[in-house]
Amino acid sequence: MWFAWLMQLASRFHEPMVAERKRALFAGLSGRVLEIGAGNGVNLHYLPAGVEWTGYESNRHLAAKIAVPQGGELIVDSYRGQAGEFDAVICSLVLCSVKDPGEVLGGLFRCLKPGGRFLFLEHVAADKGTRLRAAQDWWLPLWRCCAGGCHPNRETSVLIAAAGFDIKFIERFDLPLGLAGPHLMGEAVRR
16 A cells, blocks of 8 residues: 555656657557556556557556546456567566566566567666766666555666567656656567
C-alpha cells in the first residue's frame, strides 16, 4: 500500500515532465498492445483509438485505480503471455524495480510478434564516473528498500539489447529528480 501511495504521488510530478515524450512515443501504436507494469493507468490516455490494450499490474492497490478501456483486459495475477501474441509492448518506469530484468525482458521479447515494437520510458543509471552515478550506487540499498525494489543505477539499454531486441532509437534526457533524474526513452524491435 505504501508503494502504491508513493507511485500515485510521484506520478503527479513526473507525468507533466514526460507527457509530450510519451505522446510522441505511443502515437503510432496499433493492434494488440501489452502494457507491463500498468501502474495507475496513466498511459492509457496516450494510446491511439483502436488499440487492443492488455495491462499487467501486480500491485493490487495500483491496479484498483485503472479504468480499463472497453474491450481491454487487466491482469493482476502472474502473467506469462503467449508467444507472438502482441504487436507492441509498452513499459514505463518498470524495469528499474523488477527483480530479474533479464527474465522480464526475455518474456516481453517472446510475447511480441516478429517485428513487434517494444516502447519504453525508464529512469536509468547516470553515466559511469559521474558524481550522480556514485550517489546512485551508494544510496542503492536504502533506495531499493523505500521505493519498491527500485534500482536507480540500472543499465537498462544494455539489458534491452542483451534480451535480443534491435534498438531502433534511444533518447537520454535528465529530469530534476535527483537520483532518479537520468531517463531513457526509445523503441526496440523483436528480430
